[in-house]
Amino acid sequence: MEQRLTDDEQQVLKTGAFGAVFLVSNADPGVFAMIRESFAASGAFAGASGLVKEALSAGGLPRLPRDSALDVESVVLPALARAVDILREKSPADVSAYRELVLTAAAEVARAHRGVTPAEQDAITRIRTALADSADPAGPA
Structure with a gap:
């Protein structure tokens, strides 16, 4: 059963997805x-x-902090976890698709210029953890 997302919920999904790419970049x-x-x-x-x-x-596009990586993370990582919770409530079939899409985008961004650096891999690991650290004890599919 799929329910429409509110504007605020759409913004959370967008902040998480685009913010994850921003973190890796x-x-x-x-x-x-x-x-x-x-x-x-x-x-x-x-x-x-x-x-x-x-x-x-x-x-x-979502507005993200630009002061420091920690400021960005403090917005993006919770948005990723919240996005998974929103989708679990509104459209459970889209949870794994969102997780996979965000992780794929992050990996593509990391590989886009001279391969994946340790700093980029670390960012992807934090993104993966945020996607798993939602109310779902089973973690990502």
């Missing part, structure tokens, strides 16, 4: 890398469907 910053990484993320997000696609394509 900023783990190993660079102007040329950022261009390649944005194309990689767009390609991964193009595969979204259902409520996830609706949430990611509605409205503009």
Whole structure:
């Protein structure tokens, strides 16, 4: 049973997904890398469907802190866990799709410029943990 997401719930899904990409991209910053990484993320997000696609394509980009990586993480990682909880409540069939989409986008961004660095892998690990640290004791599918 799928229910529509509120604007706030869509924003949580979007903040988590786009924020995860931002975390990985900023783990190993660079102007040329950022261009390649944005194309990689767009390609991964193009595969979204259902409520996830609706949430990611509605409205503009989320506003994320720009002061430090810790400030970004303090917004993005809880948003990822909350997004999984929202989907579990509103559209359980989309939970694993959201997790997979976010992790795929993060991995594509990391590989987009000279391969995955240790800092990028660390960011992906934190993202994976946030996606698993929701109310679901079983973790990701």
